[in-house]
Amino acid sequence: VVAIISWMAAMLYLPRLFIYHVAATPGSETSETFKVMERRLLEYIMNPAMIVSWVAGLWLAWVSFGMKGGWLHAKLAFVFA
Secondary structure, eight states: OOHHHHHHHHHHHHHHHHHHHHHHHSSSSSHHHHHHHHHHIIIIIIIHHHHHHHHHHHHHHHHTTTSHHHHHHHHHHHOOO
């Protein structure tokens, strides 16, 4: 649950950082700060939270249902689409 909340929060915060970054003067200290913030958000929060969410979700589907059931395959097809 924590991983999914972190992933969703990062996905909502990243566009806000992009908006602030666009408003900053290119090459300024503020612009460079936003570059660092965006990279850190992606590398240290968003990507690990996404990986943990996917692994936990697939593990839960495997343990609970043995990856059987038509609804699970349909849901995974929609997610990948």
